[in-house]
Amino acid sequence: DGGITQSPKYLFRKEGQNVTLSCEQNLNHDAMYWYRQDPGQGLRLIYYSQIVNDFQKGDIAEGYSVSREKKESFPLTVTSAQKNPTAFYLCASSTERTGEQYFGPGTRLTVT
Amino acid sequence: QKEVEQNSGPLSVPEGAIASLNCTYSDRGSQSFFWYRQYSGKSPELIMSIYSNGDKEDGRFTAQLNKASQYVSLLIRDSQPSDSATYLCATLRLYNFNKFYFGSGTKLNVKP
Numbered sequence: 001d002g003g004i005t006q007s008p009k010y011l012f013r014k015e016g017q018n019v020t021l022s023c024e025q026n027l028n029h030d031a032m033y034w035y036r037q038d039p040g041q042g043l044r045l046i047y048y049s050q051i052v053n054d055f056q057k058g059d060i061a062e063g064y065s066v067s068r069e070k071k072e073s074f075p076l077t078v079t080s081a082q083k084n085p086t087a088f089y090l091c092a093s094s095t096e097r098t099g100e101q102y103f104g105p106g107t108r109l110t111v112t
Numbered sequence: 113q114k115e116v117e118q119n120s121g122p123l124s125v126p127e128g129a130i131a132s133l134n135c136t137y138s139d140r141g142s143q144s145f146f147w148y149r150q151y152s153g154k155s156p157e158l159i160m161s162i163y164s165n166g167d168k169e170d171g172r173f174t175a176q177l178n179k180a181s182q183y184v185s186l187l188i189r190d191s192q193p194s195d196s197a198t199y200l201c202a203t204l205r206l207y208n209f210n211k212f213y214f215g216s217g218t219k220l221n222v223k224p
Contacts, residue, residue, distance in 0.1 A: 031210040042200070042216035043156075050210050090155055094212075099144040099204045101212055103155040 003027065004104035006091050011109045013085075021076045021107045023091030032074040033092040033101070036060060043090065049074055078109065085111045113138055118201050118215035126223050131188040133218050135201030138182070142213075144204035145177055147186045149197045150217065156200055160186060191222045 004025040013019045025032065034046040045058030049068040063082025068074055074093075078085045088108050094101040117136045125131045133147075144163050148156035162168045162175040162184070174187040184203075188195055198217040205211060 033212075043214045045211075048210065094210060096210070098161065100146065100158055100161055101202070102158060103148075106155045 004091060004093055004102060006089075006104040006107050008107060009105065011107055013109070013111050015111055016080045017111075018080060019078050019085075019109065019111075021078065021089055021091075021109070023074045023076065023104060024072055025074075025091075025093045025104075026072060027093055027095070027102065028071075029093035029095050029102075030071070031094045031096065032068070033094070034058075034064070034066065034074070034076045035090040035092065037088045037090060037106075046076065046089075078111075085109060114215075115139060115213035116201055116203055116215035118199075118218045120216060121219040122221050123218055124221045124223060125191050127191060127193060129191050129222075131191045131195065131220055131222070133186040133188075133199050133201075133220065135184045135186075135215055136182055137184070137201075137203045137213070139203070139205055139213075140179075140182065141205050142182075142203040145175070145184045146202040146204070146212075147173075147175060147184075148200040148202060148214075149195075150200060151197045188220075191220075193222050193224050196220055196222045 007022045031050045033048040035043040047066045049055035065077045090106045091104040147160040150156040160175040162177045168175045172189045176185045198219045200217045201215040
């Protein structure tokens with residue numbers, strides 16, 4: 001069963017703590033992405049990676065970090081430097097053949 | 113100016129009618145175009161891809177692309193209440209192959 005998995009579905013943290021969101025795909029896609037979505041808003045790109053061991057900052061990278069050590073995995077760390085971390089976080093991957101991008105189910109992070 | 117513009121809606125149509133969703137984009141280098149459906153609280157789901165001028169039909173959905181006018185549309189025939197969702201338009205730029213630009217989405221309400 002091919003797809004993108006994100007865990008956990010819901011995450012609660014105290015302010016000042018770093019937290020890592022998991023994203024795994026078995027679609028054999030080279031490119032992977034992290035987006036943030038706030039209530040009633042569109043998607044904002046945090047980081048993207050086109051190949052293993054390489055990634056680029058998106059539009060709102062401050063306060064976030066990523067790694068891409070394996071093709072299948074692209075974890076996102078939300079650091080304490082991120083001022084407003086409460087949001088819906090979406091991981092995606094895309095195929096270079098068609099350019100189509102597919103999303104995981106998302107992680108809803110609440111920081112209090 | 114935003115890369116991709118959509119009317120936020122809500123667009124209300126009666127059940128059985130045709131819903132017409134529109135999107136404009138600013139970069140003539142955009143070569144691939146996508147429509148996503150996002151139900152409340154869920155992640156976006158790819159429903160249509162279009163790459164060349166003209167119409168592309170898939171079941172009740174028709175995507176239309178006019179590159180000269182930098183305009184993409186999605187028609188939903190025989191609209192059903194289950195079509196009620198937010199529809200996101202996305203583009204992929206030619207010279208930065210893997211970076212996507214999303215509109216903020218149009219909320220569609222189909223009334224029984």
